[in-house]
Amino acid sequence: MSRLTVEPTGLSPTAYVLRGPRDASVRFDRRVLLMCSLLVAVMVAVFLTSLAVGDYTISAADVVRTLFGNPPDPLADFIVNGRRLPRVLVAFLVGGALGASGAVFQSLSRNPLGSPDVIGFTSGASAGAVFVILVAGGGMLQVAGGAVTGGVVTAVAVYLLAYKRGVQGFRLILVGIAAGAMLTSGVHYLLMRAELIQAASAQVWLTGSLNTRAWDHVTAVGIGVAVIAPLLAVLSRPMRMIEMGDDAATGLGVDAERVRLGMLIAATVLAAISVAAAGPIAFIALAAPHLARRLTGAAGAAVGSAALMGAALLGASDLVAQWVLPSPLPVGVVTVCIGGLYLVWLLAREGRRNHV
Numbered sequence: 309m310s311r312l313t314v315e316p317t318g319l320s321p322t323a324y325v326l327r328g329p330r331d332a333s334v335r336f337d338r339r340v341l342l343m344c345s346l347l348v349a350v351m352v353a354v355f356l357t358s359l360a361v362g363d364y365t366i367s368a369a370d371v372v373r374t375l376f377g378n379p380p381d382p383l384a385d386f387i388v389n390g391r392r393l394p395r396v397l398v399a400f401l402v403g404g405a406l407g408a409s410g411a412v413f414q415s416l417s418r419n420p421l422g423s424p425d426v427i428g429f430t431s432g433a434s435a436g437a438v439f440v441i442l443v444a445g446g447g448m449l450q451v452a453g454g455a456v457t458g459g460v461v462t463a464v465a466v467y468l469l470a471y472k473r474g475v476q477g478f479r480l481i482l483v484g485i486a487a488g489a490m491l492t493s494g495v496h497y498l499l500m501r502a503e504l505i506q507a508a509s510a511q512v513w514l515t516g517s518l519n520t521r522a523w524d525h526v527t528a529v530g531i532g533v534a535v536i537a538p539l540l541a542v543l544s545r546p547m548r549m550i551e552m553g554d555d556a557a558t559g560l561g562v563d564a565e566r567v568r569l570g571m572l573i574a575a576t577v578l579a580a581i582s583v584a585a586a587g588p589i590a591f592i593a594l595a596a597p598h599l600a601r602r603l604t605g606a607a608g609a610a611v612g613s614a615a616l617m618g619a620a621l622l623g624a625s626d627l628v629a630q631w632v633l634p635s636p637l638p639v640g641v642v643t644v645c646i647g648g649l650y651l652v653w654l655l656a657r658e659g660r661r662n663h664v
Contacts, residue, residue: 339604339605340604340605340610340613343600343603343604343613344604344612344613344616346603347603347613347616347617347619347620348616350620350624351400351616351619351620351623354396354620354623354624354627355396355400355623356368356371356372357627358392358395358396358399358623358626358627359371359375359388359392359393359396361627361631362387362392362630362631364383364387366384366387366388370384371388374388374389375388375389375393394521394522394523394525394526395518395519395521395626396623396626397526397530398518398521398525398526398529398585398586399518399586399619399622399623399626399639400619400622400623401526401529401530401533401585401619402518402529402581402582402585402586402589402622403592403596403618403619403620403621403622403623404533404615404616404618404619405529405532405533405536405578405579405581405582405615405618406424406578406579406582406589406592406593406596406618406622407592407593407596407597407600407614407615407616407617407618407619407621408540408575408578408611408612408614408615408618409423409424409575409576409578409579409582409593410422410423410424410592410593410594410595410596410597410614410618411596411597411600411610411611411614411615412540412547412571412574412575412578412611413427413429413575413593414597415547415550415551415571416480416568416571416572416575417478417480417481418551419478419481420598421481421594421655422480422481423593423594423597424459424575424576424579424593425579425588425590425591425593425594426481426484426485426488426594427466427480427481427484427485427488428462428466428484428485428486428487428488428489428491429459429462429463429466429484429488429575429576429579429580430459430488430579430583430588430590430593431462431487431488431489431491431492431495431588432458432459432461432462432463432487432488432491432580433455433456433458433459433462433579433580433583433584433588434455434458434491434492434495434514434583434587434588435458435462435491435492435494435495436454436455436456436457436458436459436461436580437451437452437454437455437458437513437583437584438495438498438499438510438513438514439454439458439498440453440454441454441506441509441510441513442498442499442501442502442506442507442510443498449528451584452528452581452584452585453584454584455580455581455583455584456577456580456581456584458491458580459576459577459579459580459583460573460576460577460580462487462491462576463572463573463576465487466480466483466484466487467480467569467572469483469487470482470483470484495514498510499511512638513587514587514588515587515638515640515641516586516587516588516589516590516638516639516640516641516643517586517587517638517639517640518586518626518638518639519638521585521586525585525586528581528584528585529581529582529584529585532577532578532581533578533581536574536577536578536581539570539574540574540611543567543570543571543574544611546562546567547567547571547611549562550562550564550567550568579593586639587638587640588640589622589639589640589643590640590643590644590647591643591644591646591647591648591650591651592618592621592622592625592643592647593618594647594650594651595621595646595647595650596614596615596617596618596621597610597614597617598650599617599621600613600614600616600617601613601614603617621643622639622643625639625642625643625646626639626642628642629641629642
């Protein structure tokens with residue numbers, strides 16, 4: 309009778325192989341599994357707290373009952389399922405998408421500062437969305453399309469400008485920062501020329517907020533993440549090989565430039581979807597992969613753990629923005645404050661190591 313067995317791999321003190329019948333096996337890292345489970349537990353705590361607290365407080369037991377279709381009263385059903393649940397789901401989906409996007413960009417650029425908001429791809433998505441808001445006057449679907457289009461066009465332009473016998477991470481970051489600065493100037497120009505009410509609406513959107521998020525936002529960002537997630541799963545193994553160097557990856561049969569292009573498209577689309585759903589929320593894509601690697605001890609991109617970290621960070625930040633501060637603020641204000649401090653610390657740390 310076949311049995312499941314767990315054996316150490318010998319490659320790492322925490323790496324094991326789960327062997328099953330017919331020589332089936334799965335390699336896993338005990339520390340990564342433990343830290344991901346901890347992040348899921350944090351997300352569950354943030355999820356229940358976000359649904360319970362507010363001007364109309366609901367107990368955790370009543371929240372669970374409402375989620376399972378047995379609300380204590382119609383008002384609790386409306387508040388939990390109609391108002392609070394879409395917001396927290398958008399927070400988790402957007403945070404997960406930003407965390408995964410940041411992990412891919414850092415792997416692609418081989419630089420700790422590689423993230424869609426630093427490189428400028430978020431600025432491209434913002435420019436596309438603001439153009440639709442101020443010039444075309446479109447609704448949510450048009451704004452989402454403008455954000456995705458702006459992000460993808462920016463990514464292609466930066467990739468082509470940075471390409472010279474391949475794409476080097478340092479060149480990609482420099483070109484991306486320059487492109488982001490020009491796109492930000494374009495956004496400011498559009499804001500100055502717009503009507504006051506339209507400019508104020510666009511400015512609030514540019515802060516990054518989860519206010520008034522509804523089920524159509526959940527559906528849109530959920531579909532986008534579901535489409536891109538399988539592509540990232542397919543690229544995960546080639547990504548790890550490329551991190552060893554192009555020569556080693558080529559020797560193992562990996563087309564480095566094709567994989568980089570796929571990584572760039574997947575990460576850009578995730579960032580653009582996030583911008584379309586919640587505005588340009590800063591620093592989650594930068595901080596989440598670093599924190600995930602520190603917790604798990606993983607040396608590579610760690611896209612899955614970075615996505616969980618991003619979801620937990622954005623969910624907790626939105627909770628702080630709503631109920632911990634003296635007055636409610638857009639979640640982008642909280643992430644900028646926290647992320648700015650983290651970026652200063654990261655620059656100082658990497659500067660001491662002569663990495664930047």
